[in-house]
Structures are given as C-alpha cells and as structure tokens.
Amino acid sequence: MWKYDTRKIKEKLFLIAVAALTILAVFPLFHIVFTVFYEGIGTIMATGPTFITGTLGEGGIGPAIVGTLMLTLLSSIIGIPIALAVGIYAYEYPNSRIGKITTTLLQIMLEFPTILVGLFVMQLIVIPTGSYSVIAGALALAIIMMPYVAVYTAESMSQIPFTFREAAFGLGVNRAKSVFMIIAPIAKRGILTGLLISTAKVAGETAPLLFTAGGLYQSYPHSLTEPVGSISLLIYTLVQSPSAADHQMAWGAALVLMVIFLTVFIPIRMSLKEVKL
C-alpha cells in the first residue's frame, strides 16, 4: 500500500511544482499589463479624448499614434514582399550555396542588435539627406522585420509533409505553381503568424527609431521625407524628462500602445484558421 501512496504524493508534488513555476513565469506579464493599465488609465481619463487625438502641446499623443501606424505600415510594405520571397527561396533551395548562406544570414539577423540597424540606416539615409524621416525609420524597421518573416515562412513551409509536394508535382504542376499555389497556402497559418509577430514587434520597437525617425509630437506628420514620432519613442523621451507630469503622460501612452497591440493582434491571431492536415 505504502508504495502506492508515495507515487501519488510524488505526482501531487510534481503538479504543484509545475503550477508554481508556471505562475512564476507568467506573473511578470500580468504585472506589466496590470501596472500599465492602473497607471495609464488615470492619465487618459483626466485628459479625455484629446489624449488620443491632440498634439503634445494639447496634452495628447495623436501624432505619435499616427506615426506608429505610418512606420508599421510602410515597413511592412517594404519588408514583407522581400521577406516572403527570401523565405520561400530558403525553403525551396535549402541545399544550394545561396540557400545555405541565406539561412545562416537570417539566423544572425534575427538576433542582431536593433540599435546597430538604426545606426546603419542613419549612415545610409539620414546623413546624406540631412533629415530624419518616415522612410528612414520604416527602412530600419523593415530590416528588423524581414528575418522574422523569412524564417517563419521557411520553417512553416518545411513542416508541410513531403507527400503534398509529391502530389502537386504528380499532377504535372510546375515547381513555381506547386510552391506558390499549393505548399504556401497549406502553410498559410504559420506564414501569417510570422507576419503578425513581426509586425507587432516592429510596432513596439524603439532603438532603431532613435537615429532614424527623429520624433514629431507637436504636429501631425504630413510627408514621408520629414521626421516622424512613434508611441514607443515618445515614451522613451517622456520618461527621460524629470517632470512627474511627463511620466504620467508616458504611462498613458504605454496603455495606448498596449491596447493597440491587444485589440489588433489577439483577435487576428485567434481568427487565423488552421489548415487541418
């Protein structure tokens, strides 16, 4: 009998340990969400709708919100098509010389310090043109985004069983059509997940924008070749200020950033239909 009991106790202890570690792991996440909400909601309530629409002078972060959207959109337009092509190439020619080099480069770029990307784009665009700009910021973000999209694309396509590839070729479908019309659509969910994660990542990036976007908070951006702000960049600027009012403003901006993230990405992520194999 006693043997049976120790087994049960061991199982219980193990369960408790796993549960405790899980809580420990997710606790910081809930703490961040709670703190941002708790600190931010006061600021937003005090200012009202102006907080979302107004310029910094009016007590709002409108230009930063628009800036974040512009930067995210433009970097996606620049980065996604190239990254998809690279990802599909890396999947389709994994053993070719270029394919191998590409895969290695992508792995390095994934972990590349983002501030160095910012410096690079500054050298490339900001210094020659003499101005921070939406284009420079978006290019820096696109460089950060591309390896994620490419790696996700290649990985999710290589997880599609080989038999579907044989089936496609067996129908006399040529290589390009097999990849684009059959394999890629089967891997749709993985590819879209990569797109979303990388878009979400760049929407919250700060370091690459420091020397490229410049910041613009007293008026709305109206040109791609002029400086632009972003929510994360604004938070960074505000927190550096000694004024307590600026810190409160930063909490409000943080809440907006979090809400944008949660309302845009969670529903999309959940609505992505899985292709049942």
Next chain:
Amino acid sequence: MKSLEYAIETRRLNISYGDDRVIKDVDMKIPKKTVFALMGPSGCGKSTMLRAFNRILELNKDAKVSGEIRLFGENIYGPGVDPTEVRKETGMVFQYPNPFPHLTVFENVAIGLRLNKLVKSRDELEDRVHWALEKAALLEEVRDRLKNYPSELSGGQKQRLVIARALAMKPKILLMDEPTANIDPIGTRKIEELLFELKREYTIVLVTHSPAQAARVSNHVGFLYLGELIEVGKTGKIFESPGSELTEKYLTGELI
C-alpha cells in the same frame, strides 16, 4: 513498333541513391488496360520504381536513374522530354491519402485542371469534376459536401478523392503506391472494387506488399526482391506455379 503494345516498358532500368543501388537491371513490360501489381517485401524498391514511371523521383536529388522507361513506346528519360508532361499523363495515388487540406473537395479535384489550364470554362470544369468524382465512386457520398474540406472525409473517402484528383487530368496510366495501406477494411474493399472498373480504360500499376491483395485485384504481377525483378507474368500463373523458389517463399509468407 512492338513496344507500342505496352503501356510501360523498362529496359535495363537501374536506380541508385548515391552508391546504393536499389533497382538492378530491370526489364519489364506492363500491358495496357490491366491491373499490374508490383509486389515485394518492404524496402525492395517498388515505391522507388513506381516514382520513376512519372519522373517524380526527381524530387529526390540523390536518386539517379539509368536505362529506359518507355510509356506507350516513348522513352520518358530521353532528351528533350518535359517531366511535367509525363506527369500529366500518369496520375498518382499515394500510400497516405493526401488530398490538399486547404482546398475544398471540389477544388481538390479541380486544382490540377486549373493550374495546368486544361479547361476553358467554369461549366467545363464543373462537368469534369463531377465526372471524375463519379469515376472514383465518390460522387454520391460527397454530392452535398463539395464545398467542405477533406478533413471531414473518412480515410477511404480521402483516398478516392485523391483518385478523382488524378482521374480529372484524364491520364492514361494510374500509379498507385500501396493505396490501401492506411485504409480500413471496408474502405479497402471499395477501392479494390473501383480498380476493377477503372482497368477497363486505364493501365493501373499497383504497388503492394500484400500478395493477397495482388491475387485479388491484379491481372499481371511482378515480384521484386532486393531491387531485382525475380518474376513477372499473369497473376493466375504465378500464384499457381511460381517459377522461382524465392517467389514461392514470398507467396507462402516465409519472406518478409
């Protein structure tokens, strides 16, 4: 000109993966409009040989083919032959039922026609899809579910969907790689019955590891062992009086 009598004819066919020779000097003739069973124990090279018949083996970069394979007299490994054209004439069915999971039942049958631009109008496409599903004895079961996804179908239905997908291309030859290996007994029976119907119009090459299945469905049979063609001929004759001791051992289950 004599070779035109055969659907498939191999001449000194050799296939190797790197240094590993998996098919050794096979000379084999497969007559038209018949079920030809290619049987042998696992790993004897039958799936590899089947994949050489439509040049799908080329997806495997290590595989090297030498010798000739003639489909209706034409050497498909000859210079200037486009493998995609060969594949359009040879439908293939696989060991694991593999309808495309992201396409509906209808689109699964239509995809080959669409991507190869083989039909001119929507009406023609619908007619051809219905025709193919009917031929594959699946139409009655999926008539109301053409817009559903294949994940809802049973294993046997999925396999008949794959057969319909192949038939829609109007191939002359059907290559089947152990099509019932992953199907339940009822589904297996339906597919075997279907083969009887299909052999009136098509040449079917069926790879199987089961002598019993070869005996049930085939008219001709080839016995492949460790890459060599041991014996080939009419099914009745080979099962009644095998010409080789190896064949006899295989048929009585002594050789696994």
